[in-house]
Amino acid sequence: MAERQSVSTAERLLRDPRVLIGGAICALLLILALFAGWIAPLDPEDQDLGASFEAPLLWGGSDAATADAAIDPDAPRHWLGSDNLGRDVLSRLVHGARTAVIVATVSALLAGVVGTLLGLLAGYFGGRVDALISRIVDVWMSFPPVLLAIVLVSLIGTGLTSVIAAIVIVDWTRFCRVVRAEAQAQTALDYVTSARMLGLPARRILLSEILPNVAPLLITLVTLEMGIAIVVEAMLSFVGLSVASGATTWGGMIGEGRLYINQAPWLMLLPMLAMIVSVLGLNALGDGLRRQLDPVVRR
């Protein structure tokens, strides 16, 4: 026991390959999102109809690009090819990462705050509060989440804010259910009982006694939710309901690329790979964090 504690949490985290690989992928995504304007070689919306459907350089179809370069040596090179409108795929992927990171972070955090608050209240107070909140969760869980998100966005209108709002409205229950159970278990423990006997106000007990003990679980849930949010945003874009056409999204790229799968399969493949890598990275990070931070799993 003493030996185990001598290894600090940070050290333990850094030894877990899941945390390392997942963390690296997430860091890369974050860098792409923050510096998209500098990293992307070209404007993601810049059309060049003369250079449409150029294959990525390693695709084996680089002849067209070389031919282009022979005619016009100043023509921009499309490292990952170009789409039907001649837009640069690499630049679109980088800017798509920005949209994905914004949607994932904001919606996961907001869903986390709403779900955690309601879960804490239900778990701590029990009784009628719990019955009411649990009933609402039951009702929410009766809808297919994706369908609910699609219907919500179609009703409140497309755009970044409504996509985030829809994800929060649909997914807060994921946090609420887990936090409620955990808060219920914590409330039964001695430290909460003694805090109650000391006459501490409920708000103080919830936020500074119970919440810190639920925190490791929350970090994991937020990482997993970020992965879910990226996919949900892509689904909404795919159906044509996401962010307005001005912003570049991976889902939108997939939806457009789907129309040209035989002619230019990379248009669908590349944003798909970007999404798969992000989702796997977030999952690995969440899984690793849970294993290292949760005392029950670690035992």
Next chain:
Amino acid sequence: MNARYFLRRLLLAVPTLFGVALVVFVLIRVVPGDPVAMMIPPGATPEDIARLRAFYGLDKSIPMQFWLWLQAALTGEFGTSITYKQDVMDLIAERLPVTLELGIVAMLVACLLGGAAGIVSAARQGRWLSTLIDNLAAVVQAIPDFLWGLIFILLFGVALPWLPISGRIDTALSEQAGGGFVLLSSLLHGRWQIVGSDLLYMIAPALALALPVAAMIARVLKASMQEALASDYVRLARLKGLSGVRVLLSEALPNALIPAVSLSAVQFAFLLGGTVLVEKLFSYPGLGNLAISAVVGRDLPLIQAVVLTFAVLFIAINLAVDVLVLLLNPRLRGGSH
């Protein structure tokens, strides 16, 4: 069978259903503002609009509107679809069997794949095969059905065009196959050509739906198998000299099955929810595809009916799960608590 538990569970579904109806009503009637504004044809006179409002009961108070709407919903009167110009319930009745057949086949695939992987992984614990299966399951589970669908479209649509990736059945057979539960009825009538075509078209969408669920089943089954394999009765069976396979399948498996079954039943509801996008991806003519067309066409009567149908399906499945778990678990069966 604990009748009182079942009754309590059934009664709990009533407020949930009511809540679901309320949410759908609020979504459809209150959020988008005036539903009539979306239905009126250009050039309608104010009298026309007033008549339309009265026809839909929109001139009454909101609680009254909800009451009227609830009555209509309970009798299955959702009106006429705006985009399809057809009775909404007829459309649902036509599409629901398609989704159910796809969902059930996908679930069977998930149980078979996940079950086999879980058992093998538990049996080979500590060997390379077990490690491989565990890591594979973690990766497969992390990728949601929508992404699997996209992967299969690229795989079977472009790279290895062996499988159809669009539609429900070969167009040459569709006339003969008709509608409804095509797979079931052609199985019963021994029309193997239709069965074959139906299954062939089902492979890609069903796999996309099944893979994440299969991985989840494999992980849960493996964990509970390990627990069962470490227990006294399995050790006793081993001491009695029963063969390894026998111990695994007839001693450990039945006891390890309960958590896996209750999880897979819950996952079945999520799998059905996944059909919404997967059917869209594969142009599979089911309820999910209908839902997307309804949303894109802003077809409010159809949207509310589809959402309600899915919700009722979810509630019914969850109810069935609870009963199933009760029937399977001898500790919860009988006795009153």
